[in-house]
Amino acid sequence: MQHQQAEDNMKILNFESLEDFNKLFEKDSRMITDEIVKSIEEALNFQKGTAKLFTISIANEEHSFEVTLPKSQWEAALESCLDKYSKWEEADASIDTYLLKKRVVEWVG
Numbered sequence: 588m589q590h591q592q593a594e595d596n597m598k599i600l601n602f603e604s605l606e607d608f609n610k611l612f613e614k615d616s617r618m619i620t621d622e623i624v625k626s627i628e629e630a631l632n633f634q635k636g637t638a639k640l641f642t643i644s645i646a647n648e649e650h651s652f653e654v655t656l657p658k659s660q661w662e663a664a665l666e667s668c669l670d671k672y673s674k675w676e677e678a679d680a681s682i683d684t685y686l687l688k689k690r691v692v693e694w695v696g
Contacts, residue, residue, distance in 0.1 A: 597639045597653070598622050603646050617675070620668050624680075627661050628687050631694060661691045 602608040611619065623640060630638035637655045644651035656664055665688040672681040 597626070597642055599642045599644065599651075601644050601646070605645055608643065608645060615671050615674070617671075620671050621680075623656070623664055624668050624684055624687065627656065627665060627691065630658070631661070631687070631691060634694070658691075658695050661695065662688060665691060 600608075600611075602611075623638075626638040626640045630636075636658050638658070638661065639653065639655050641654045642651050643654060665684055669681060669684045669688065672684055
């Protein structure tokens with residue numbers, strides 16, 4: 588898997604095969620978790636209704652897929668990220684994610 592940033596700051600994930608894509612999501616990934624938090628924070632800062640998470644492309648496929656998350660799901664996504672950071676004993680990331688979740692709850696309602 589290779590990754591790069593798109594012009595709109597959405598991470599582009601390029602996979603050699605569908606199997607490579609599946610492997611990334613079989614276990615908890617720090618990169619994916621960080622990107623979810625970052626994307627939600629950016630969407631919140633600009634008061635957007637949807638967080639743009641990733642663009643996924645697979646070699647030899649002509650289509651790419653954009654993964655987004657509506658604001659109604661941000662709180663649950665951040666709770667999941669918070670659980671992962673706690674499991675990884677990442678205190679700073681846990682605190683930052685908790686504070687972001689608190690801002691989301693205040694804004695989304």
